[in-house]
Amino acid sequence: MKTKFLFVTGGVLSSLGKGLAAASIGALLKSRGLKVTIQKLDPYINVDPGTMNPFQHGEVFVTDDGAETDLDLGHYERYVGVPMAQYNNYTSGSIYHTVITKERRGDYLGGTVQVIPHVTDEIKKAIRGVARHDEDVAIIEIGGTVGDIEGLPFLEAIRQLRSDLGKENVCYIHLTLVPYMRAAGELKTKPTQHSVKELRSIGIQPDLILCRSEVELSDELKGKIALFCNVEQDAVFSAVDLDNIYELPLAFYNEGLDQKIAIMLRLPAKNPSLAPWQHLVQTQSNPQGRVKIGIVGKYVDLKEAYKSLHEALIHGGVSNMVSVELVYVSAEELSTENASAMLQGLDGILVPGGFGYRGVEGKIVASGYARTHGIPFFGICLGMQCAVVEFARNVLGLPEANSSEFVPDTPDPIIYLMTEWYDFRTQSMQTRDETSEKGGTMRLGSYPCQLKEGTKAREAYGESRVEERHRHRYEFNTDYSRICQEAGMVLSGTSPDETLVEIVEITDHPWFVGCQFHPEFKSRPMQPHPLFREFIRAAKDNS
Structure with a gap:
């Protein structure tokens, strides 16, 4: 089976939990018997987080091959159980460093080096390169928030990849915030609408929308988001706050997220084996x-x-x-x-x-x-x-x-x-x-x-x-x-x-x-x- 690519973006604000969402989706797909890998693309200019202040960036996660990477790679390893490596984490800095090195070496034959196509081509090469062990699914998390100027080359690259790889091999998932206004007792969808509008303005129509919220979304609210964001109602999912992060794969399964992904990417129909996750959560709860x-x-x-x-x-x-x-x-x-x-x-x-x-x-x-x-x-x-x-x-x-x-x-x-x-x-x-x-x-x-x-x-x-x-x-x-x-x-x-x-x-x-x-x-x-x-x-x- 040709590798399928699943792109996870985030909107409204940072720290919504894209890393945990990507890792949980990976865990669900792996539990269906699929071979999964995950990659993090970070928009910052640092070549890697090794020299960054922990107060700004948090933990530096180290892989077997000695790469100093984003802490989300720790989530990937813990949830999917697959060792990460240098090629599982790229930054704007590392991409630009590669492009400039090639330019200095004369690889571009004296041509004008531009964001499109040279930078975006390097990003696409990095994305394609993550599936180097015949993985069935590669999940690509785009760091930052839609609308950030430094993230635009990454978004442009994944926009192009749908044409390059074929629609049936690419799925866009957008994680956004649906805030709960406690005084009014209401969930507000406007931030999600604006976030998806921002994404669509650069040519990416999300296939699935994950709505981070304090409470479950009603069918009526999901219908409203679907209407204004141009997706089917069964493509809108709740991502409710949880006390235990290891409940997230089970919560996504109950929402039917993995089944929808399998249908969209034409993955083999197979029920996930979630007994280990159920046992883990039960043990933690008792x-x-x-x-x-x-x-x-x-x-x-x-x-x-x-x-x-x-x-x-x-x-x-x-x-x-x-x-x-x-x-x-x-x-x-x-x-x-x-x-x-x-x-x-x-x-x-x-x-x-x-x-x-x-x-x-x-x-x-x-x-x-x-x-x-x-x-x-x-x-x-x-x-x-x-x-x-x-x-x-x-x-x-x-x-x-x-x-x-x-x-x-x-x-x-x-x-x-x-x-x-x-x-x-x-x-x-x-x-x-x-x-x-x-x-x-x-x-x-x-x-x-x-x-x-x-x-x-x-x-x-x-x-x-x-x-x-x-x-x-x-x-x-x-x-x-x-x-x-x-x-x-x-x-x-x-x-x-x-x-x-x-x-x-x-x-x-x-x-x-x-x-x-x-x-x-x-x-x-x-x-x-x-x-x-x-x-x-x-x-x-x-x-």
Whole structure:
């Protein structure tokens, strides 16, 4: 079967949930036995979100091949269960960078380079390129809001693709807002009408309209939207606010969305197998307990910065039949003096990754508090490094121990900048290049980890070798390996050649684990990551 393309656009305002909608549609189509992939096209000029402030952009999601991407790719992986890659996320910046590189190289033979056709052709090439494994359906989410000037080349490209690919191979879905005016007790359709009018003005007539709203749309209201937006009434669907985002595929199924898509794209008629999603939602709705997890970080006012982390903790709760209450603790405000007050009542403490010195001392305090009070602890990336620094200062008796990232001339750089390492993926030595535009200064993407027998990590994974995703510059200094292990810190996970430390544990503790990688990126609602599953289990035992 020729690949079908489904384009998801958004109108009225941002943050309506296009990513979750695209991911949920993907989950439904996959449950019908179809092979699905998803792509995100972002209109911003940044080449990728790797250097963007989390307060503006939220989490940077990392793929196996080391791409720094939009957080929506995390939703795609969690809902569809298919690993994403660099080609699943393009930005205006990356598209323009490619076009300009070609122009400088002379690929356009001295011609005038224009948005149409050169930029739009590059966008179409990127879209076509996502279906490189004979997928049945490719879902393409266009970031931003219809009407944004920077998004016009993407919209023009997908307009052209209907002619290029054939009408029967393309479906346009438009997600829009139907606000509920509480004072009047009415849903208002005018924003949707204007949003669709804007879309039609550039030549795209939506085939299906998803209406984000606080309450269900009546048949009468759907009929009104259909009339003014030039679609059939059964092509208008409610996308009601939900307390649990994993209910969304089931809600769309109840609306008949997947069936309508199947009819429009002439997909094989097959009922979806939704038992796993039903079981997931039922389990979440009927917990047998509750655990309180403290997340000690510096982006506590922006939960999107820890999106995958948040979801991975929820997944760990599902596998242990408990609900997880997340308590965000400001690392900048945490100190030795107020630690007891700020961390009391927590069943587990998690210190996430991050960049920069701000909040680091608070993270070190949190890891020390968890270590000395027997509270289950999970340190991720910088969180692991903070735990190692705390251990060096207060157990090894090295009061000036630190990371050379924060104190370059520290006498005890227990965390340091490694300049060279062996990459088992490419089977070649990698040299850190501080002058590189991107990537050369970081260990990015999937790397192997060898697990030591008799450790909590080995017990959690149930296998001796795993692959995990990284995004960091600094490493554990193996010059301190011997004294750390003699004092009770086990290096339970290393690179196969033992030059890179991936996981540390403290033996005389209920559950104290730190990992250099980001396990949250590989956690799935139906397949919780082993470390998150065991962390929540330890927190449950501690509650």
